[in-house]
Amino acid sequence: MKSPRSLVLITVDCLRADHAGFLGYERPTTPFLDSLAAEGLIFSNAIVAGAPTYFSFPAVMASRYPLSLGRDVVGLAPGEPTIATALNDVGHATAAFLAANPYLSPRFGYDAGFSVFKDFLDSESAPVTEISDRGRDATPLNRWNRRLAKVSHALGPVGMLYDELYFQYCQRLASAPALSLDQLRRFPAADVMVDHARDWLTGIRGQPFFLWLHLMDPHSPYYPRREALEMMGQHSPDAPRARYLNSYWNRGDLGTSRLQRHRKDVMALYDAGIRWVDAQVARLVETLRGLGVWENCVMALTADHGEEFLDHGGRYHPPSRVSEELVRVPLLLRAPGLTPGTVAAPFSLLHLAPTLLELVEAPVPGSFRGSSHAGPLAAGKSGESDAVVECISGCKNPFVVEDRLHARLLAVREARFKLVLDFNSPTKQEQLYDLDSDPGERRPLLPGAEKLVRRRLLDRARQHISDSVQSRDAGYRLSARLRDLRLATAMSAPSVGPPPLPLRLK
Numbered sequence: 001m002k003s004p005r006s007l008v009l010i011t012v013d014c015l016r017a018d019h020a021g022f023l024g025y026e027r028p029t030t031p032f033l034d035s036l037a038a039e040g041l042i043f044s045n046a047i048v049a050g051a052p053t054y055f056s057f058p059a060v061m062a063s064r065y066p067l068s069l070g071r072d073v074v075g076l077a078p079g080e081p082t083i084a085t086a087l088n089d090v091g092h093a094t095a096a097f098l099a100a101n102p103y104l105s106p107r108f109g110y111d112a113g114f115s116v117f118k119d120f121l122d123s124e125s126a127p128v129t130e131i132s133d134r135g136r137d138a139t140p141l142n143r144w145n146r147r148l149a150k151v152s153h154a155l156g157p158v159g160m161l162y163d164e165l166y167f168q169y170c171q172r173l174a175s176a177p178a179l180s181l182d183q184l185r186r187f188p189a190a191d192v193m194v195d196h197a198r199d200w201l202t203g204i205r206g207q208p209f210f211l212w213l214h215l216m217d218p219h220s221p222y223y224p225r226r227e228a229l230e231m232m233g234q235h236s237p238d239a240p241r242a243r244y245l246n247s248y249w250n251r252g253d254l255g256t257s258r259l260q261r262h263r264k265d266v267m268a269l270y271d272a273g274i275r276w277v278d279a280q281v282a283r284l285v286e287t288l289r290g291l292g293v294w295e296n297c298v299m300a301l302t303a304d305h306g307e308e309f310l311d312h313g314g315r316y317h318p319p320s321r322v323s324e325e326l327v328r329v330p331l332l333l334r335a336p337g338l339t340p341g342t343v344a345a346p347f348s349l350l351h352l353a354p355t356l357l358e359l360v361e362a363p364v365p366g367s368f369r370g371s372s373h374a375g376p377l378a379a380g381k382s383g384e385s386d387a388v389v390e391c392i393s394g395c396k397n398p399f400v401v402e403d404r405l406h407a408r409l410l411a412v413r414e415a416r417f418k419l420v421l422d423f424n425s426p427t428k429q430e431q432l433y434d435l436d437s438d439p440g441e442r443r444p445l446l447p448g449a450e451k452l453v454r455r456r457l458l459d460r461a462r463q464h465i466s467d468s469v470q471s472r473d474a475g476y477r478l479s480a481r482l483r484d485l486r487l488a489t490a491m492s493a494p495s496v497g498p499p500p501l502p503l504r505l506k
C-alpha cells in the first residue's frame with residue numbers, strides 16, 4: 001500500500017523575490033535552493049494575499065483573505081481549518097518551529113492543529129538590550145538632550161546637525177562593549193529551527209508528517225551569522241559596524257539620499273540572512289534524505305512578504321504600499337511527479353494551502369477560498385490570471401484597535417497590469433501601472449489611458465470586496481472577536497471567565 005505523503009512548509013520572513021538566485025539575483029544568496037529549483041517548480045510571480053506578516057498568514061495557512069472576517073479580526077479564528085488541522089485530522093504528525101515572530105503565536109490562533117508548536121517567544125530568544133529611546137531618557141543628561149533636540153528641530157539645519165552629532169555620540173557609546181553578531185541578533189537563527197526540526201523528525205520516524213518552519217534570518221535588525229557573511233565571500237563587518245549600520249538605517253531623521261549612503265552595506269547583511277536560510281534548508285533536506293522520507297515528501301518554500309530598500313523611498317515592510325518589492329515573493333515547490341519548470345503567471349498565495357493539501361492527497365477544507373492548482377501544475381499548465389493583495393493602510397501595530405480600522409489598501413495584479421487602490425489617499429486613490437514598460441512602478445498611467453484594462457481591474461477589486469463581505473463566516477468572526485475581548489479583559493482585570501467555545505453559526 002502507498003504510504004501517505006508528508007509536507008514541509010518553509011516560510012521566510014521578509015524574503016523578496018528578486019533576492020533569490022533562482023529568480024535571477026546576481027549575488028549567491030541561494031545556491032542550495034537553486035539546485036532544488038532545478039528539480040521543482042519555480043513561481044516567478046507568486047503574490048502574497050496581504051502584507052506584512054499579520055495580513056499575509058491567514059491566506060498561507062487557512063486560504064483566506066486577511067480582511068474577510070472584518071478588519072478588526074487579526075490572525076486565524078478559533079476553530080478555523082488550516083493546513084495543520086486538515087493534516088492532523090488525517091493522522092499526520094504535526095510540528096511548527098517558528099523563529100519568534102509575535103504575530104505567529106497561539107494569541108492569533110496559529111497553534112491550531114499542531115501537536116508540537118514552538119514559537120520561541122520566551123526568554124531564551126530574548127534580544128540583547130540595545131540602547132533604546134527609553135534607556136536614553138532615563139538619565140538627566142538624556143532628558144536634557146531630548147529638550148535640546150526639540151528646540152534645535154525648530155531651527156532647521158541646526159536640528160539636523162544635532163541629530164547627526166547625537167547619533168554619532170550614541171554609536172560611540174554603544175560600540176564600546178565587544179558584542180558579537182550572535183548577541184545582537186533579535187530572533188533565533190535558522191540553524192536553531194532546523195536543529196529542533198531534525199530532533200522531531202527523528203523522533204516520529206515512519207509517520208507521515210507536516211512540518212512548518214518560519215525563519216526570521218532576513219528580518220531586521222539585520223544581524224546574520226558570521227559564517228553566512230563568509231559564505232557570501234564578503235568582508236565580515238564586526239558587531240559594532242553591523243550595529244552602526246542597523247542604527248543608521250533605522251534613523252527617522254534622514255532623507256532618502258543620506259540613507260542611500262549605507263544601502264548596499266545594509267543589503268549585504270540582509271542577503272547574508274538569506275544565505276543562512278539556504279544553508280539550513282540544505283541541512284534539513286539532508287536529514288529528510290537520511291531518514292528515507294524525502295522521496296515521498298512535498299516541500300514548499302515561500303515568504304510572507306518582501307522588504308523595501310528605498311525602492312520607493314521606504315525601508316522594512318510597513319503596510320503603506322503594495323509595490324512589488326513587498327508583495328512579490330519567491331515560491332519554490334517540490335513534489336513527487338511534478339515536472340520541473342517555471343510558472344510565470346501571477347499565483348496568489350491564497351491558492352497555496354489547497355494546492356499543497358491536494359499534492360499530499362489530503363482533503364481540502366470547504367472554508368478555503370483558494371483553489372488547488374495541483375492538477376493544472378501536474379499537466380504543465382498554470383491557469384491563474386490575477387492575484388489580489390489587501391491590507392489596512394498604515395496598520396503598523398495590529399494590537400492597537402484604531403490602527404486596524406484605517407482604510408483598506410488593495411491591489412489587483414495581473415501579468416502585465418497592476419491596479420492599486422488606496423482608500424486612505426485623496427490624491428493617489430487609484431493608480432494603474434504597466435509592469436512591462438514600468439517594472440519599478442514609478443509612473444502610474446494617466447487616468448485616460450488603458451480604459452478597458454482599468455475597468456477590468458476595478459471590476460475585479462469591486463468583486464473581491466463584495467465576495468469578501470458576502471462570504472464572511474459569522475461563526476469564525478464571532479469566535480475571533482470573543483477571543484480578542486477575553487484577552488483584552490484578561491489584561492485589564494485579574495479574574496478571567498471560562499474560555500469561549502469555538503462557534504460555528506451556520
Ligand SMILES: [Zn+2]
Pocket residue numbers: 013014052053054304305
Ligand atoms: Zn513578516
